[in-house]
Amino acid sequence: MSKDIVIERLTSLETSLEKLADLLVQVVEDGASVGFLPPLSQEEAIEYWKSVLDPEVMLFAAIVDGHLAATVQLQLCGKANGSHRAEIAKLMTHPEYRRRGIARKLMLTAEAAALEENRSLLVLDTREGDPSNLLYLSLGYQLAGRIPDFARSADGSLDATMIYYKNIGRNGG
Secondary structure (H helix, E strand, O other): OOOOEEEEEEEOOOOOOOHHHHHHHHHHHHOOOOOOOOOOHHHHHHHHHOOOOOOOOEEEEEEEEOOOEEEEEEEOOEEEEHHHHHEEEEEEEEEOOOOOHHHHHHHHHHHHHHHHOOOEEEEEEOOOOHHHHHHHHHHOOOOEEEEEEEEOOOOOOOOEEEEEEEEOOOOOO
16 A cells, blocks of 8 residues: 555646546546546547646646546636535546545545635535445535436446535635
8 A cells, every 4th residue: 555645736737648548547447427438538538638627627636656546626616606616526536546545635635725715615426326425425525415317327227416515614614
């Protein structure tokens, strides 16, 4: 098990685009519900990552012993009535790096960044039954509800999504 987990905010994808694409392909192949179905080509993954960064998206990466192990996005709401909230999106950990506290560290980093951006409400969704549900609950996220038949899986079945929220900062956490 690695001792060194470094969390970086990626503001450019120049040097990490291929590694990000590899990560996305691996987690999709492993069954993660992150908006894609297998088989996902490297080219499709690269095109996705090229579209991610904009002023309202903060991308954090976990580097373990020099390897890209995981990422998470903090998507800041740009609407006037939503300037207090952000969405946690696309938390993905490479299968070889799971169960080491990396996703937890990424989530805590995203929460700290949200506070720095004066965001007091975080929202996220995840597939019902995925291990990430336990992570979010352990971090203090509250279940807001369940939407049945929300996302298609690789086998064609439809899975429910779970919607979570967490109040952070002075007024909520």
